[in-house]
Amino acid sequence: MFDYIRNDLNIYKGNWAAQGFWVMLVYRFGRWRYGVRIKLLRKLCSLIYKVLYKLVQIVTGIELPCEVEVGEGFVIDHFGGIVISGYARFGTNCRIRNGVxxxxxxVEDVVAPVFGDDVDIGTGAKVLGNIKIGSRVIIGANAVVLTDVPDDSIAVGVPAIIKSRKKV
Structure with missing residues (x-):
């Protein structure tokens, strides 16, 4: 857990006041508590996690449950209005912004998006459903993505139009 926290702090350039870092700190604690073998201690850690999770949610406006799988280098740029389903999965070096x-x-289909590596999600974007977002994808601000996005693409608009990032 502490290696992840050190890595997260480096990503936020040592800024303990970064609200994205606070969220990641609580997230890391939430993931770590699953490994506590002593049942009573695990329950205590779970209670502490739930209180911290709610506190950080109220203060930052970011909802990142510990059930989400995030790769290394996950960055939350700008705080507020971020809601991530516990069913989502993110690859390495993904970045999200406010309003995402x-x-x-x-509700009947309890499957959330799966993201590849190096995905950049713009302000206000909505990515919904049982879809796969490839690697090296940019999702534009306020885009509504409801379909798969292949590697090396850009998704923009409502509903999102997928464009290739490769130059011809």
Whole structure:
């Protein structure tokens, strides 16, 4: 856990006041508590996690449950209005900004998006449903992504139009 926290702090350039770092700190603690073998201690850690999670959610406006799988280099730029489903998965070096929602398209279909590596999600984007977002993808500000996005693409608009990033 401490290696991850050190890495997260380096990503936020040593800024303990960065609200994205606070979220990641609570997230890391939440993931770590699953490995506590002593049942009573694990329950205590779970209680502490739930209180910290709610506190950080209220203060930062960011909802990142510990069930989400995030790769190394996950960055939350700008705080506020970020909601991520516990079913989502992120690759390495992904970046999200304020107003982003990653979640279910339908309540009956409990599957959230899976992201590749080096994905950059713009302000206000909504990425919903059982979809796969490839690696090296840029999702534009306020885009609504409801379909798969291949590697090396840009998704922009409502609903999102997928464009290749490769030059011809």
């Amino acid at each position: 929602v990653v979640g279910l398209k339908n």
